[in-house]
Amino acid sequence: xxxxxxxxxxxxxxxxxxxxxxxxxxxxxxxxxxxxxxxxxxxxxxxxxxxxxxxxxxxxxxxxxxxxxxxxxxxxxxxxxxxxxxxxxxxxxxxxxxxxxxxxxxxxxxxxxxxxxxxxxxxxxxxxxxxxxxxxxxxxxxxxxxxxxxxxxxxxxxxxxxxxxxxxxxxxxxxxxxxxxxxxxxxxxxxxxxxxxxxxxxxxxxxxxxxxxxxxxxxxxxxxxxxxxxxxxxxxxxxxxxxxxxxxxxxxxxxxxxxxxxxxxxxxxxxxxxxxxxxxxxxxxxxxxxxxxxxxxxxxxxx
Amino acid sequence: xxxxxxxxxxxxxxxxxxxxxxxxxxxxxxxxxxxxxxxxxxxxxxxxxxxxxxxxxxxxxxxxxxxxxxxxxxxxxxxxxxxxxxxxxxxxxxxxxxxxxxxxxxxxxxxxxxxxxxxxxxxxxxxxxxxxxxxxxxxxxxxxxxxxxxxxxxxxxxxxxxxxxxxxxxxxxxxxxxxxxxxxxxxxxxxxxxxxxxxxxxxxxxxxxxxxxxxxxxxxxxxxxxxxxxxxxxxxxxxxxxxxxxxxxxxxxxxxxxxxxxxxxxxxxxxxxxxxxxxxxxxxxxxxxxxxxxxxxxxxxxxxxxxxxxxxxxxxxxxxxxxxxxxxxxxxxxxxxxxxxxxxxxxxxxxxxxxxxxxxxxxxxxxxxxxx
Numbered sequence: 001x002x003x004x005x006x007x008x009x010x011x012x013x014x015x016x017x018x019x020x021x022x023x024x025x026x027x028x029x030x031x032x033x034x035x036x037x038x039x040x041x042x043x044x045x046x047x048x049x050x051x052x053x054x055x056x057x058x059x060x061x062x063x064x065x066x067x068x069x070x071x072x073x074x075x076x077x078x079x080x081x082x083x084x085x086x087x088x089x090x091x092x093x094x095x096x097x098x099x100x101x102x103x104x105x106x107x108x109x110x111x112x113x114x115x116x117x118x119x120x121x122x123x124x125x126x127x128x129x130x131x132x133x134x135x136x137x138x139x140x141x142x143x144x145x146x147x148x149x150x151x152x153x154x155x156x157x158x159x160x161x162x163x164x165x166x167x168x169x170x171x172x173x174x175x176x177x178x179x180x181x182x183x184x185x186x187x188x189x190x191x192x193x194x195x196x197x198x199x200x201x202x203x204x205x206x207x208x209x210x211x212x213x214x215x216x217x218x219x220x221x222x223x224x225x226x227x228x229x230x231x232x233x234x235x236x237x238x239x240x241x242x243x244x245x246x247x248x249x250x251x252x253x254x255x256x257x258x259x260x261x262x263x264x265x266x267x268x269x270x271x272x273x274x275x276x277x278x279x280x281x282x283x284x285x286x287x288x289x290x291x292x293x294x295x296x297x298x299x300x301x302x303x
Numbered sequence: 304x305x306x307x308x309x310x311x312x313x314x315x316x317x318x319x320x321x322x323x324x325x326x327x328x329x330x331x332x333x334x335x336x337x338x339x340x341x342x343x344x345x346x347x348x349x350x351x352x353x354x355x356x357x358x359x360x361x362x363x364x365x366x367x368x369x370x371x372x373x374x375x376x377x378x379x380x381x382x383x384x385x386x387x388x389x390x391x392x393x394x395x396x397x398x399x400x401x402x403x404x405x406x407x408x409x410x411x412x413x414x415x416x417x418x419x420x421x422x423x424x425x426x427x428x429x430x431x432x433x434x435x436x437x438x439x440x441x442x443x444x445x446x447x448x449x450x451x452x453x454x455x456x457x458x459x460x461x462x463x464x465x466x467x468x469x470x471x472x473x474x475x476x477x478x479x480x481x482x483x484x485x486x487x488x489x490x491x492x493x494x495x496x497x498x499x500x501x502x503x504x505x506x507x508x509x510x511x512x513x514x515x516x517x518x519x520x521x522x523x524x525x526x527x528x529x530x531x532x533x534x535x536x537x538x539x540x541x542x543x544x545x546x547x548x549x550x551x552x553x554x555x556x557x558x559x560x561x562x563x564x565x566x567x568x569x570x571x572x573x574x575x576x577x578x579x580x581x582x583x584x585x586x587x588x589x590x591x592x593x594x595x596x597x598x599x600x601x602x603x604x605x606x607x608x609x610x611x612x613x614x615x616x617x618x619x620x621x622x623x624x625x626x627x628x629x630x631x632x633x634x635x636x637x638x639x640x641x642x643x644x645x646x647x648x649x650x651x652x653x654x655x656x657x658x659x660x661x662x663x664x665x666x667x668x669x670x671x672x673x674x675x
Contacts, residue, residue: 050518052673086510091317103306104520
């Protein structure tokens with residue numbers, strides 16, 4: 001039985017379509033990522049699945065319970081970490097944790113083994129008020145509070161936004177461990193580099209799911225010729241490539257340009273073409289696509 | 304039950320950590336009690352008067368002296384020019400101008416009726432009516448004496464008139480503070496509890512904690528009760544502090560049964576808290592909540608009978624006070640403290656407050672949605 005099923009869910013805010021016919025499933029012990037930019041509809045989907053919001057159309061189940069009729073059961077079985085830090089800032093780490101344990105009818109001791117790995121990292125500061133914690137520690141505390149009642153499904157809405165790089169890596173390590181305990185995790189992130197850490201990902205934009213697959217499959221399924229080009233005149237080169245016949249898309253990636261061509265070329269052909277066009281110092285190479293390349297490719301309207 | 308106890312405990316921890324609430328509970332009520340009970344007075348203690356004595360006779364001077372001798376009246380100026388006297392009124396330096404006409408004494412002796420004119424600044428109606436009342440009383444007693452002097456035989460029959468002697472029950476010395484302090488006490492308690500509760504749920508919404516709470520199996524009534532009980536305790540503490548302070552500072556009478564008063568206070572605070580939570584449920588920000596709470600507070604205070612008696616309001620306004628928990632609170636507080644009223648005397652206040660508490664809290668639980 002799947003931990004989460006979503007079938008044709010649609011939600012409108014006024015005239016704006018926040019979610020358009022979204023469907024996917026998340027299995028038990030699966031780490032499923034919703035990858036998309038701000039405003040893609042990720043938080044709306046989280047709210048619908050955590051029974052805070054009603055969808056206009058479509059249905060879904062969480063932990064085997066339909067999201068509308070059995071919302072009370074769902075609330076007992078899910079852990080939710082909203083995008084914004086939502087714990088009591090004027091309570092200490094300890095107090096927040098035992099508060100959430102109590103309202104779920106359990107105690108910190110009962111489920112300590114589940115949160116132990118995470119909690120030991122913030123335990124030295126357990127008397128500190130939550131409002132005075134650093135971003136990374138806040139996330140760890142929020143994760144502890146979301147886990148304290150042994151949920152079957154964990155919803156993490158942009159858990160690493162605003163968290164430093166080291167804490168982000170640690171956070172994803174923790175998620176991997178949780179997954180082995182059979183907890184299904186739905187996580188959203190705007191960071192494409194985190195996508196490869198998920199079992200499967202859904203690329204979402206403007207309320208629509210563009211693609212669902214494992215990140216590895218997505219990368220190996222990508223068949224378009226992709227080149228990374230380095231040049232000292234990046235901006236001029238970008239403008240030049242945009243209007244070429246062989247270009248399908250060209251986008252800046254850091255100090256390089258990622259070029260997708262509409263038919264296969266050799267690296268030497270590209271380099272040669274650039275040299276005779278006045279970009280003598282530019283170098284090109286074939287690269288494996290990243291999730292970001294794939295996202296930009298599917299999200300871009302083809303001219 | 305365990306869950307509820309824990310929520311209450313959590314709420315108390317938050318209240319104690321909030322540095323603003325403790326002084327709000329202790330210092331503020333005492334300051335307000337002292338300031339308001341003394342200052343918010345309807346008594347007219349000083350009337351500024353300008354005398355225009357055109358007569359300059361013995362009689363007019365006697366009248367003049369009588370007026371000045373009254374300790375509630377201050378003579379601002381004397382003048383022989385009516386226009387100049389009007390100027391004092393215009394300048395607000397004088398409340399009343401008394402004009403004694405040129406033939407004042409002559410008219411008396413000749414058996415005509417001399418006329419004194421009072422020009423009263425009636426911008427403040429209370430001041431105008433009471434001030435001119437003082438002067439009328441002085442003129443009347445002056446009149447009686449003068450008639451006695453001029454026509455001695457008439458005065459005998461005058462003196463056999465009915466005389467009225469009144470005794471002031473429940474507040475024999477007519478101490479204004481005895482009347483105000485119990486009312487202000489009630490007003491303070493209601494005001495603080497409505498604001499605290501109106502701000503509370505909405506604060507959780509602003510900070511975002513409510514989103515986390517809503518995804519838990521916490522029941523609505525547990526949530527609302529968890530908010531209500533701590534604020535009820537605060538309200539009762541505040542009321543106790545207030546009573547002790549007014550006893551020590553103003554030595555207000557405490558004639559009635561204190562447990563009865565506290566019983567009613569509990570019921571009243573529950574009603575007011577229900578309204579506060581109801582406001583909180585509909586507001587998105589603390590700012591909105593405060594504005595709406597303020598709207599109710601102003602109406603409640605001005606129509607509570609605290610400053611102006613409910614009996615002197617128009618009929619419709621009097622009927623509206625049935626829905627005003629503060630009006631009942633003030634009434635009970637005054638009745639129990641000053642008159643020593645028992646339960647039977649305040650049964651209607653109990654009944655109305657109970658109904659209000661039921662309605663407000665019912666709506667608060669009903670309107671609290673665990674969804675966005």
